[in-house]
Amino acid sequence: MAKPHVLIIPYPAQGHVIPIIELGQRLVNHGVKVTIVNTEVTHKQVISNALKKDGFGDLLQSVSIPDGLEQWEDRSDLCKLTNSILQTMPRKLEELIYTINKEDINKVTCIIADDCMGWAIKVAKKLRIKRAAIWPASVTTLASMLSSQKLIDDGIINNNGIPLNQEMIQLSETMPSIKPTNLWWTRFEDLPTSEAFFEVVKEAAEAARLTEWHLCRTSMDLEPGALSLYPQLLPIGPLLASNRLANQTGHFWQEDSTCLAWLDQQPPCSVIYVAFGSFTLFNQTQFEELAIGLELSNRPFLWVVRPGMTKETTAAYPDGYLERVGSRGRIVSWAPQQKVLAHPSVACFVSHCGWNSTLEGVTNGLPFLCWPYFADQFNNENYICDIWNTGLGFRKDETGIITRGEIKGKVEQLLGENTFRAKAMDIKEKVTSSIGEGGSAHKNLCNFIEWIQEIQCPRIDT
Missing domain, CATH: 3.40.50.2000 (Glycogen Phosphorylase B;)
Known part of the structure; x- marks a missing residue:
């Protein structure tokens, strides 16, 4: 049949x-x-x-x-x-x-x-x-x-x-x-x-x-x-x-799942997860400021540096950087993001605010540090910071750079105030309820699937 x-x-x-x-x-x-x-x-x-x-x-x-x-x-x-x-x-x-x-x-x-x-x-x-x-x-x-x-x-x-x-x-x-x-x-x-x-x-x-x-x-x-x-x-x-179990399909790059074992070794709610999606580009100055800002945070961090992320041919880390951060910083080319965000060691999400990343952070009750790049990401930042109140944005200096000091300061502010985490957990519970069995979003999807199953095959003239 x-x-x-x-x-x-x-x-x-x-x-x-x-x-x-x-x-x-x-x-x-x-x-x-x-x-x-x-x-x-x-x-x-x-x-x-x-x-x-x-x-x-x-x-x-x-x-x-x-x-x-x-x-x-x-x-x-x-x-x-x-x-x-x-x-x-x-x-x-x-x-x-x-x-x-x-x-x-x-x-x-x-x-x-x-x-x-x-x-x-x-x-x-x-x-x-x-x-x-x-x-x-x-x-x-x-x-x-x-x-x-x-x-x-x-x-x-x-x-x-x-x-x-x-x-x-x-x-x-x-x-x-x-x-x-x-x-x-x-x-x-x-x-x-x-x-x-x-x-x-x-x-x-x-x-x-x-x-x-x-x-x-x-x-x-x-x-x-x-x-x-x-x-x-x-x-x-x-x-x-x-x-x-968060096994996504459709990635353009191979996921590096070894970072999950590294997360297992970190204290609960301690890791800064940093990922900017598939399009965001940095110039070398901004890349270095981000690197040093993460170093100055004095917290463990997991940073996704995908191929082609900088406008230069390859990303260049500051002199001696990888040696200084040592095992406190884990850098991968692509991460199993849903699994990372669900990990109990992750404290916050430094994100470009793409809608995928936004939803993945929301459904795991995480506060955000917002770094939008283009398109709809600026509107998503507005919701995170001003409507849901689950995150903070960065301010650029007079040259258009988000400085190491700005990064360090916003990390401390976000993780130093419990209100961001509390708001994030509240939204997580509401969204999770809507997609659970009997929730409004779950019912909508079920109704759509029933419609698909009932469609009769059309006749297409050749």
Whole structure:
């Protein structure tokens, strides 16, 4: 008997791929066949770092379609990559669906598209396939996307998404005010990239009107204002891998699990965990200030220094640094982050405030030191510091550097006041309750899975 068959299409970024594969694994657990459709480069990264336990097999598959760039071209050029995706991938997805339906007894019954791949929803509508969207980041960020036309009509941004003034805006009375320059698509280093991502925003807003379900990785306790503004959005909770002992799938780099044994040797609630995701870049001066700031904290620290993290070819530590910090500092190229954050030795999280990292810290009751880099991370910092009151931000000096003294001082302030930990634990309990059996987010996900299971196979003309 044929099974329901879902194609899930994430945007090719680490913070999108991991949670979207997690959604696929939840569907597989209920007998649904799932095909993850990645770009060719992302597919190779995910498969090369996947282990047998990660679940790829008969019901969970990963396939690829071209992103339109040559193999040698730089995928970190987000403007070029995003424009190429919009021009190339819709046709390639359509071809893939025809191939699957010709060769597989399990015809494609539904497409779930990342909102940053909203064009896939239009492909699904054209082929008369059921469709749903998932937004991997905060609903507050999505709300700004869905409100983009109103922001244009109100004269806040131009038709290319660029702010026209600096007056604070408020999408609804129950949401915090934000600067127009903190709209996520404006937080890139160059204008062409911002304009390219605004095309993604417009595609997402159009696609949202064509979806039958719109899933979001949040809960009512975290973002009540944004969810009230767009009640059609369905919060399904953080959607983390805690149900599989935090064994995540979808990493672009190989995890170094030896750091867990090092954490076992540290006192409870003592370690500063430092990780900045897959995109953050530092210049050499900032890298050295961070290194020395961690040294001056006089606390054990676990620091993720991924390949390509500095704008220079390789990160250069201050003279004698590794010898001075010795076993008190552990440096790895990539960490099993959910397992690290759940470890009792970890005291706080120095983070770029990507939504994945934010949710992982929240669900483990950890206070934050916020160091946002681009896109939605500044809005997430606002929630952590000003709405949830579970962390502190850093201040840059007149040259744009966060100094060693600032780092040392904020570590001492965060860990010296019990209020941050108490607030973090309170939010953890609320979010954990919503994703537990009988919780609101758990019910939403169950209802969605039931809908997937009931879909009849569409007829697609060849």
